[in-house]
Amino acid sequence: MKIGILGCTGAVGQQMMRVLEERKLDIEELRLFASERSVGKTFEFNGKIIEVENMTNKNFDGLDYVLGALEADLSKEIAQVVVDAGAVYIDNSSAFRMNENVPLVVPEVNPEDCFKHSGIIANPNCSTIISMVAMNGINKCSKIEKIIASTYQAVSGAGVKGMQELNAQIRALAQGQVVLPEVFTKQIAYNCIPQIGSYDKNGYTSEEMKMQNEGRKILHNDKLLVNCTCVRVPVIRSHSISITCITEEKVELEQIKKSLQETKGIVLENEPTPLEVSNQDLVYVGRLRNDLVFENGISLWCVGDQIRKGAATNAIQIIEVLESGIQTD
């Protein structure tokens, strides 16, 4: 396999390199691309030194897969060039997620969609990926009709700069200094910010609407209703989501527990925390219990590493599905 990474210097791009190594994909050549200012930087991959190429030269000939870790606007500009060069473009940005011809895939949930691509496959939003891995275990018992979610999102969701801002604020505060926010709208150290993304007319943020819009596509359920509240918390790199979901039919808790235990990509544990689940690829589901408000309701807490399962790992699992060639549905 010949693989390229666009945006190789960012948090997700760097993680993609590490995950490719760890999962021992059979890679003949890895090429790294970034904007002009990073050209010439080098990174080690599988013991070899690789020099960063200029992304704007748009030279992707010979690549089988290109992993995109770019902002949405940049991704939109370059996707067709990648496809025209003959590579499958797996995009971590929001640019193509809702396009009809672009599969939106969480490999544990809807791997079969990978094979319906026309050159581009999209990685869902990070909170959505983590939530949908958990929802999948319940959806198999009875169709999920409604989801009420509140997120506890790590600063890594805003990239390397987000992580740097939290650390810098904590350091500055320890020295009694004033802290001005740059990446986030307000101080994130010792705080929770109930806004991620821009506002839609309905009062929800773009980040909040992703859970419903992308959730519908991933679960193949156009009628799924999702109410999400997205909150940034002073955690480094794992997202947590408090979820109440309502299924079409009443399912016994024991059956759901069994299904979650048997579902790929899930670890069932009572009180997983974002700190504990960081730096690995599974989604931890805890606090599983019957809802007290709705007869068919189930409540739970799910947690996953935002940079890995929420982004890099999910994209690489998509390559693995394509390579395995096994259409499970």
Added chain:
Amino acid sequence: MKIGILGCTGAVGQQMMRVLEERKLDIEELRLFASERSVGKTFEFNGKIIEVENMTNKNFDGLDYVLGALEADLSKEIAQVVVDAGAVYIDNSSAFRMNENVPLVVPEVNPEDCFKHSGIIANPNCSTIISMVAMNGINKCSKIEKIIASTYQAVSGAGVKGMQELNAQIRALAQGQVVLPEVFTKQIAYNCIPQIGSYDKNGYTSEEMKMQNEGRKILHNDKLLVNCTCVRVPVIRSHSISITCITEEKVELEQIKKSLQETKGIVLENEPTPLEVSNQDLVYVGRLRNDLVFENGISLWCVGDQIRKGAATNAIQIIEVLESGIQTD
């Protein structure tokens, strides 16, 4: 007025002294009580030095009000002695909250209940107080039938020791040291812990069940259904709660907005954060919007200072209601 404070050395007891000063209650005498090891310590109140008395001597003669900032088991031991001495006991612990003869009061919501006491009045749980101030503004438009809540609770909920633990962990981590949790079950710095209190058989924690049990009593609605998920976050002293509530009838968002603006104790603002609302007494309500899942649903984010409105200020407002003698209902 002659007032006593039990547990005057803790976070809530100390805050009670400051709030009594700030709100300029007409206090003839303040007496401070704590356990034996604090006897002889002194605190300044309204310019006078007051020496801490031994609580276990149980000498409360002549006091009009005694404010309790004790653990529930200690509070249970001492409450009757306070009442027998002729004082009204306003208890911040969970000891008497669900007792039939004990009013459970959020002064902005059910002040009239203050006058039904038999010597003891209880302060509700801190997250419940903050949530109920917000719910009150909606409940006046149409009865709230269901609440789904996820909390973002500050470390101050575990007292001075909780705040010290977060600060100590942040400092230790900055020096590359290992951090062992003592107050909380896991490291709280850079983490979220989805467990506060002990577990009931139904899988909910004691802290989570308070929102339903106490909420029913405060809102005078035995049929209120509440599903709560309580989560500890690395924030110093203000609690935030993400709430979706469902009313009996459909109410227009503009009407709810107007009601919240006119409701005592509330500030309506789009994105209030726990850091910004600390060190004051109002409950900030933000992110107000129609729910996307339930026709009569409303979603919001509310935030309040846990030590003040969630504990000390609420107790002192109860004294103010009793002193004003105005029964509003």
